Amino acid sequence: MIKVSTEINSKEFSIEVGRVAKQANGSVLVSQGDTVVLVTAVTSGEVREGIDFLPLVVDYQEMFYAAGRIPGGYFRREIGRPSEKEVLTSRFIDRPLRPRFPEGYRYDTQIIATVLSVDPEIDPDVLAITGASAALHISDIPFDGPIAGIRIGRVDGEYILNPTKGQLMESDLNIIVAGTSDAIVMVEGGVAVLPERDVLEAIFEAHKGLQPLLALQEELREKIGKPKMVIPEIPRDDELISKVHELAHEEMDQVIRIPGKMERNEAKKKLRARVIEDLSVAYPGREREIAGYLKDLEKELMRNLITKEKKRIDGRSFTEVRPIWCSVGELPRTHGSAIFTRGETQVMAVATLGSTQDEQRIESPGGEFFKHFMVHYNFPPYCVGEVRPLRGPARRDIGHGALAERALSAVVPPPEDFLYTIRIVSEVLESNGSSSMATVCGGTLAMMDAGIPIRDMVAGVAMGLIKEEDEVIILTDILGDEDHLGDMDFKVA
Structure with missing residues (x-):
């Protein structure tokens, strides 16, 4: 057994290897305070034929026993679909890892992060990002790592790494940053309407703060790392x-x-x-x-x-936003409704008001809590001219709804000042880039149409980046093709 550790926010942060889950290609126990997360990485070892994508699956699961609780419901066990928190955490573990696999890697690979113990003050989600990288880094799975994840908050002007839940209640920002030793690969979070310079400073402080977590992984790799699998090169004719x-x-x-x-x-x-x-x-x-x-x-x-030609697919300049039109009061029997259209992306946002009895009750290992503001995002197949069966919300739908909810929640009146429960539903009618940010714009309009006294208006846009050698070009309001064939999709509200 090997254990390495550092200190973050006056608490020991440790990674332990070699005592549990030894039949996985790589496994680690990541701990901070009383929070413990087991992260495993396993590959099938066989090429999956007939695909042209990376077959990576990331599953994050929070067990109720981790907080000394028994799940509610008839079966009294963790069954059924993952919670919204589990889906969102799985997505932001996946996001910084996926680009670090080699081109042409076609082996089924699964990362499972299981929360075994929960400290009420320490959220296990960012521990799982570092744990996933560590499990891959010490395994024989080819992975251009390590990366690490860290949360940053700010209380009274002082930045705090991996703040406690109590500190987050007083913080004016809550941002998760993942990065390598010399680059940032993912940013996700929200702030209390702060200047851009403050947000940028926080991101760089977080990147500086995650360096010790990278050093821990390098130390583990040096001590216990397995030789990496040799991936056959894809023959090019x-x-x-x-x-x-x-x-x-x-x-x-x-x-x-x-x-x-x-x-x-x-x-x-x-x-x-x-x-x-x-x-x-x-x-x-x-x-x-x-x-x-x-x-x-x-x-x-x-x-x-x-x-080379300094042109875009649709002829716009790099800083130009597509034509916008919008209208409100579209639906006669709803409390508030709006259509927001930007280029070939269009959403219909609908606002509904309810009583406190309509709040969403959420059961988690940390206990029950209630949400008085919700944003739900639907992406039907017709919005991209496709045919597929309608089922429940996909991970992407949940993730995009959460992005819009985080943006709009900054201006929604607090429940003590506005006693209504608020639900925004975004129906994507057409999609060609950044329907989640169109949801932010449409959601703002629908709430104003419903007479909700929001503190300000919120708008969102997706930014892209193309990097060729030393040249970097920033694109405003990217199209779907600019997203798929570019180097960055950075949504800003």
């Missing part, structure tokens, strides 16, 4: 790539300049079908590979359009 470029380069360069999303997608679909048909005789059974080379060509041309 230069002859076939040349043929694809010969057949598609000129037309693809025209296709990526089509401003309309649906027209552009239809043109890409026709181009892909034509190229595959033309090459299918000489290269039978390699349709997926040809489609992959076409995608690479599209990415190269789109990025060249931005970095």
Whole structure:
């Protein structure tokens, strides 16, 4: 057993390896105060054929026994769908880890973070980020780590790393930052309407504060790390790539300049079908590979359009926001409603007022609590011209709703001043980039239409980034393609 530790916010932060869950590829116990999280990383060891994405699954689970409680409900055990907190934590563990896997890694991999013990003052969520990185870093799973996660707050102008829940109650910011030794890879959080310079300073303070957590992981890797798996390189057929470029380069360069999303997608679909048909005789059974080379060509041309020609897909400047139109009072029988449209992204936001009996009761290991303000986000398939069955909210829906809720909660009147429960529902009607930030804008309009005395208006926008060698270009109000083929999606409200 090996244990390494440092001190954060006057409490020991430790990572322990070698005593439990030894059949996983990597496992660690991460502790601070009385909070203990077990994080495991396991890979199937076999390539999953026929996919072109990283098959990574992250599951975070909070056990009620961790706080000495028995779950409510008939079955008296943790069953069914994960809570909103578990979904959101799983997402922000996944987000900084996913880009650190090697290109072409196609092995089913699962990270499970299980909260075994909960200190009422120390939230286990950020411990799980560092624990996931540590489990991967010491394992044989290829991973360009380590990364670490830390929460930062500010009380009376003083920054606090991994603040206690009591300190967070007095803090004017609550931001989670994940990073490597020399870069920030994820930021998520909210602030009490602060100047940008204060938020930026907090992010850099957090990055400085997570450096000792990276050092702990490097120490563990040096002492107990396993040799990394060798991932076979994806063979690239230069002859076939040349043929694809010969057949598609000129037309693809025209296709990526089509401003309309649906027209552009239809043109890409026709181009892909034509190229595959033309090459299918000489290269039978390699349709997926040809489609992959076409995608690479599209990415190269789109990025060249931005970095070399200084143009965007829809002809806007780098700082230009798409045309906006909005209206309120759209639905006659609701308390408040609004349509917000920005370019080809459109949401209908609906505000509903209820009594205190309508508050959401949430049972967690830390006890029961009630929410008087909720934002729910729905992303039906028609909003992107697709067909799929309607089921419950996906992780993405829960995550996007939480982003909008965090932004809008800063201006919602406190329950002691406004006795109503407030629910905002965002129905995404069209999507081409940043529907979560459209939800923020639409939610503001719907609350004003309902007569809710919000303290100010809130707007949100998604920012993108393209980096080629030493050149960095910032894009305002990114499209879906600029998100998928770019290097950053940073939502700001």
